[in-house]
Amino acid sequence: MDMTTVGDTGLLDTLQHQVAVFARRAEQTRLGGVGQVRNSMDRAAYLLLNRLDQEGPMGVKALAASMGIDSSTVTRQVAPLVDSGLVKRTSHPEDGRAVVLQLSPRGMSRLEEVRSSRRQLMAELTQDWAPEERETFCALLTRFNGALSARMTTSGVPAPETSEAS
Template sequence: MSMDMSTVGDTGLLDTLQHEVAVFARRAEQTRLGGVGQVRNSMDRAAYLLLNRLDKEGPMGVKALAASMGIDSSTVTRQVAPLVDTGLVKRTSHPEDGRAVVLQLSPRGLSRLEEVRSSRRQLMAELTHDWTPAERQEFCTLLTRFNTALSARQTSHVVPGTEAQQPS
């Protein structure tokens, strides 16, 4: 689905957009947008996203978790191991099928997640302190749309057998 550049917008504007997205990606990686205070940078992005997903969607198996996050099972298995080791995630048997393993947020994992969420919420408040509520809402809406489009594009461009090379 190729688009004529003129239908998308002015080349200068698109150049600015791609540059600002690149700068944002670099800064986000450097600061890891980890939050403020003691909790700052205390949890990597992969761990945060996994814990967040388990909190929002409840206990699930590795395959379901991988599918819902748009990454492959081996990546989830690798990322979840340290979370199990540190007691943030519990491995339990599936209630119907005892052989299947279900991953679940532990009480410790939930309190850790709440700490990190609160710290990151504080960082967002600081970064946008002089924005109006409408500006915050608009930025959130547009960034969500941008991420959704990016995610859809990634999903449609995965060549079978190359999933493992997708960045996590």
């Protein structure tokens, strides 16, 4: 169903173009932050560490479900985080046979370092914005990501992370 009208075609063309430019620039810079921390953590690692921080220790299946990705992807992405000591594998407290992933103290420290750097970048990029503009942009971007996630879910495509705090 075509939901566009002649009047908003130009606006929607501009919107899709700006989203494409944003995606390219975000990937080029990874919106990684500033200073020595800049580009020092890839998106997958950041999102996994952030999710473990927000929701606490969990198994691979639960982590995958909460992020809208499959378990094999989580397993592959978490392996280097375990190897580098950012994530610990521990036994489930109620079922010692099950493995739980947990943010290590080193992982928490590293995550906070990256968050701080990214926060500084966001401050620099929006330094000449009024506080209300920042709030509006954040609300609209969150809403846009939610709509993308919902669309992917209804189309049978696993939804990427949409609600990560930085």
